[in-house]
Structures are given as C-alpha cells and as structure tokens.
Amino acid sequence: MRVTQAMLSSNMLRNLSTSYNKMGKLQNQIETGKKVNRPSDDPVVAMKGIGYRTALEKVEQFQRNIGEVNNWLDSSDDAFDKVGSALQRANELAVKAASETTTVDDRQKVLSELDQLRQHIQNIANTKVGDKYIFSGTKTTTALFDEKSGGYPTTNIDAFNKDVEIEVFDGITLKVNTNAIDVFKNIDQMFADIKEGNVNYSEAIGKIDEQMNEILTTRADIGARQNRVELMNDRLQSQEVIATKQMSENEDVDMEKAITEMITQESIHRAALSVGARIIQPSLVDFLR
Known part of the structure; x- marks a missing residue:
C-alpha cells in the first residue's frame, strides 16, 4: 500500500485530536474530582451513580421522617x-x-x-x-x-x-x-x-x-x-x-492516579507534536532557506 503525505498528515491530526480529548477528560476529572461529568463518559458508572444517589436521598428522607416522629x-x-x-x-x-x-x-x-x-x-x-x-x-x-x-x-x-x-x-x-x-x-x-x-x-x-x-x-x-x-x-x-x-467509590476520581495519567499524556502529546512537525511536508519557503 502506498503511503502518501496526505495520509501521514491525516493520521497525525487524528492522533493529536485524540490526545487533546484524553487530556481534556483528565483535566475535567482533576478539576471536578469526578470520574464522569456526563453520562457518555462512562454509562455504567453514571447508572450506578443514579442508583446510589437515589438510595442516599431515600435515607435522607427517612431521617427527616424520624425527626417528625x-x-x-x-x-x-x-x-x-x-x-x-x-x-x-x-x-x-x-x-x-x-x-x-x-x-x-x-x-x-x-x-x-x-x-x-x-x-x-x-x-x-x-x-x-x-x-x-x-x-x-x-x-x-x-x-x-x-x-x-x-x-x-x-x-x-x-x-x-x-x-x-x-x-x-x-x-x-x-x-x-x-x-x-x-x-x-x-x-x-x-x-x-x-x-x-x-x-x-x-x-x-x-x-x-x-x-x-x-x-x-x-x-x-x-x-x-x-x-x-x-x-x-x-x-x-x-x-x-x-x-x-x-x-464516592463509584464516582470520585483517584486524584493521584489522574494527575499521573495527565502528566504521562502531556509527555505523549509533546512527543506526538515533535514527531508530527517532522512528518509535515516542507513548504517551498523551507526549500529556499
């Protein structure tokens, strides 16, 4: 299969976009302290969270009832x-x-x-x-x-x-x-x-x-x-x-793990940028230098 410059550029941009998304997700987790900030992040965790939150709300209502009793x-x-x-x-x-x-x-x-x-x-x-x-x-x-x-x-x-x-x-x-x-x-x-x-x-x-x-x-x-x-x-x-x-165990993020993953992802992203800069085809100006 013939690999063209356009294919290299397209793959590089797609990988960079994926890397940005991963860093964005990790950043949101660190900022909010939660594993998921929308159901699409992890549907299973989101559904379990709804169940646990419902159970907690019922307990709180029963405690209010106890006060009335x-x-x-x-x-x-x-x-x-x-x-x-x-x-x-x-x-x-x-x-x-x-x-x-x-x-x-x-x-x-x-x-x-x-x-x-x-x-x-x-x-x-x-x-x-x-x-x-x-x-x-x-x-x-x-x-x-x-x-x-x-x-x-x-x-x-x-x-x-x-x-x-x-x-x-x-x-x-x-x-x-x-x-x-x-x-x-x-x-x-x-x-x-x-x-x-x-x-x-x-x-x-x-x-x-x-x-x-x-x-x-x-x-x-x-x-x-x-x-x-x-x-x-x-x-x-x-x-x-x-x-x-x-x-908490279901929704709260492991902060140390998230920070470590964020640092690792940043290193990977920088390496991808560095390699990508070499892959992009030189322009006419670069040849005239």
Whole structure:
C-alpha cells in the first residue's frame, strides 16, 4: 500500500485530536474530582451513580421522617408529664380536703383549684405539633376537647382512636400518636364526679391514683417507641455512611492516579507534536532557506 503525505498528515491530526480529548477528560476529572461529568463518559458508572444517589436521598428522607416522629413522641411524653403533675397536685388537694380538720371554706377553695386543674388537662388534650392535634387520631385537624361544647367527642370515636403512622425505612412504619381519648375522658369524668359530689374525697384519692397509674402506663408505651426510634435512627445513620461511601467509590476520581495519567499524556502529546512537525511536508519557503 502506498503511503502518501496526505495520509501521514491525516493520521497525525487524528492522533493529536485524540490526545487533546484524553487530556481534556483528565483535566475535567482533576478539576471536578469526578470520574464522569456526563453520562457518555462512562454509562455504567453514571447508572450506578443514579442508583446510589437515589438510595442516599431515600435515607435522607427517612431521617427527616424520624425527626417528625420524635416531635410527636416528645410532645406526647411532655404532655402526659404535665398531666401527671396536675394529677399529683389533685391528689394533694384531695388528701387535704379529706382531713376532718378542713373547713367548708377550705374545701370550696380545693374545688376551685381542682376545676382549674381540670381545665388545664383539657387544654393539654388539644396539644399540637405544627398544625396537627396529636391526640385526635387521624382527625388531626380536629381538637380532641371541644371548648364550645365543653366536652370530648361522643360520635366517630373510631377515628379518634386510629393510628397515625410514618414510614421510617423501606416498608417499616412507626406509630407516632397516642390513642388518649379514653384517658382524657376518664380523667375529666373523675373531676366532674368530685365537683358534683358523686364521690367523697377519700374515694377521690383512690380514683386519682388509678388515673396516675394509667398515665404511667401510657408514658411507658411512648418511651418504648422512643427507644425504637433511636435504634432506627442509628440504622439510618449507618445506611447513610454506606450509601455515601458507595457513591464516592463509584464516582470520585483517584486524584493521584489522574494527575499521573495527565502528566504521562502531556509527555505523549509533546512527543506526538515533535514527531508530527517532522512528518509535515516542507513548504517551498523551507526549500529556499
């Protein structure tokens, strides 16, 4: 086969262009720190990167969900802590009123304070996280205690007892609300019985103790769920580290290797330019020198 000057020149220019492209790609990798800057650089790496990034985004969303779960549980626990404190004060007042040395005027003052404690607990029943009532089951836009009617729901009770669940992992949901309508209704009825004289103060002490035990049971359930949330959060943090590492190993460039390849490619490119200058056919001016 006859090799012409045009063929030599064409091959030289094509090889120089390829060399420029390789240096350009290496330069982009060094500047961005990434193996691929467009899918065409390496489709396999690009597709894996999409998968790893999707997994990481899901973990981050679940972590945000965990934060919402903590808001509900912490608010519920704090609310029942306040209810427990109110019942403790009610117990002290009942013990005082049950004493034979307590006057009629003193008992009236006790009734007045018990009424304030009752209203305080009614307000706690309407605790909100953001714009949602946390003790109203799935009817999160409806207050558990209706201040206008002065009572708790008597219809559609099932909706107020339904669980509110939030997804915290693939296929795993956690109950975030506390079905407390019966707890609050029983406490309110107890205060009503004391006010109306349906129970004497000695009996009231036992009734209050029963409600305090119910509050402790409710808080124990909340605490158990809080512990599980901590375990799920630890698991999500581990998944975040794993997903981030996988994405980094897939996409991040080995900087030392890339710089070494860049230096090598520059040397090859200079050699190609030097050889190419000798291949190009001399011009008429070169012959006249």
